[in-house]
Amino acid sequence: MLASEVFFARCFSWFYKGSRYQCNLCGFKSRELRWRGHSFPILKEKNVISAGKRRSDCPHCLSSDRDRLVWLYLKNNLAQNKNILHVAPELPLANAIKNSSTLEPIEYTCIDKKTKGYYYPRWVQDGDITSLNFPDAHFDLIIANHVLEHIPNLTKALAELKRVLKPTGHAIFMVPLSGSHPTDDGCQLLNDKIICALSENEKINRFGQKDHVRLFGNDIETIFDTHGWFISPKNPSDLVSGDNLLESLALFPGECLLLAQPASLN
Numbered sequence: 639m640l641a642s643e644v645f646f647a648r649c650f651s652w653f654y655k656g657s658r659y660q661c662n663l664c665g666f667k668s669r670e671l672r673w674r675g676h677s678f679p680i681l682k683e684k685n686v687i688s689a690g691k692r693r694s695d696c697p698h699c700l701s702s703d704r705d706r707l708v709w710l711y712l713k714n715n716l717a718q719n720k721n722i723l724h725v726a727p728e729l730p731l732a733n734a735i736k737n738s739s740t741l742e743p744i745e746y747t748c749i750d751k752k753t754k755g756y757y758y759p760r761w762v763q764d765g766d767i768t769s770l771n772f773p774d775a776h777f778d779l780i781i782a783n784h785v786l787e788h789i790p791n792l793t794k795a796l797a798e799l800k801r802v803l804k805p806t807g808h809a810i811f812m813v814p815l816s817g818s819h820p821t822d823d824g825c826q827l828l829n830d831k832i833i834c835a836l837s838e839n840e841k842i843n844r845f846g847q848k849d850h851v852r853l854f855g856n857d858i859e860t861i862f863d864t865h866g867w868f869i870s871p872k873n874p875s876d877l878v879s880g881d882n883l884l885e886s887l888a889l890f891p892g893e894c895l896l897l898a899q900p901a902s903l904n
């Protein structure tokens with residue numbers, strides 16, 4: 639997302655003004671949300687949470703349903719996390735973290751695997767989660783939302799993220815998730831190399847997006863467990879009280895916050 643996209647959204651946000659929804663990231667109240675996502679058949683067939691075409695985005699800051707869910711948790715937990723790594727940062731979430739009154743003692747590092755032709759804010763460093771340029775046990779919190787479904791070498795990424803996280807730290811790993819089917823992985827280990835040989839069309843048909851290499855499923859806790867992570871899904875109602883507030887946030891139905899910790903602690 640570009641800063642200019644947010645600027646233009648704000649110019650037209652008056653059109654959406656109302657009282658049905660309220661964004662917890664920017665406070666904007668609207669009668670309707672903006673569209674997001676695509677309606678590929680696999681997303682419906684596999685009951686995929688956090689994907690598909692839907693009214694999701696705040697008309698003012700363009701936060702998505704999952705950004706608002708993550709902020710529900712983060713806004714009450716920022717102060718305990720002094721050193722944060724945010725991978726492929728979502729602009730509304732990153733701005734909220736940077737503008738938070740509790741930020742003062744926080745070191746906030748944003749990285750993305752920079753690709754030619756894409757724009758990145760200057761506060762985003764180039765970085766690859768399968769080979770991170772940070773010391774061991776450096777971060778209290780890692781945020782990597784809708785990242786792991788893009789990474790061919792999941793084993794290496796989860797090992798590297800675990801390496802840079804303090805043993806007492808935790809991570810937020812939101813992903814598109816099938817509620818009814820097991821994980822479908824398009825990558826294979828061949829001669830010590832991870833190969834993902836699918837075409838864009840095959841990825842759309844199997845995972846619902848042309849640059850995804852897997853679709854996580856109802857075995858996600860087992861998959862993370864085999865990589866040394868303990869996943870603890872948090873229901874939105876555990877994070878906030880009041881059905882009205884949850885309704886006004888327009889979260890994705892059934893989506894939980896995926897909180898992860900190094901499994902050795904459990």
Ligand SMILES: [Zn+2]
Nearest residue numbers: 661664696699
């Ligand atoms: Zn907003």
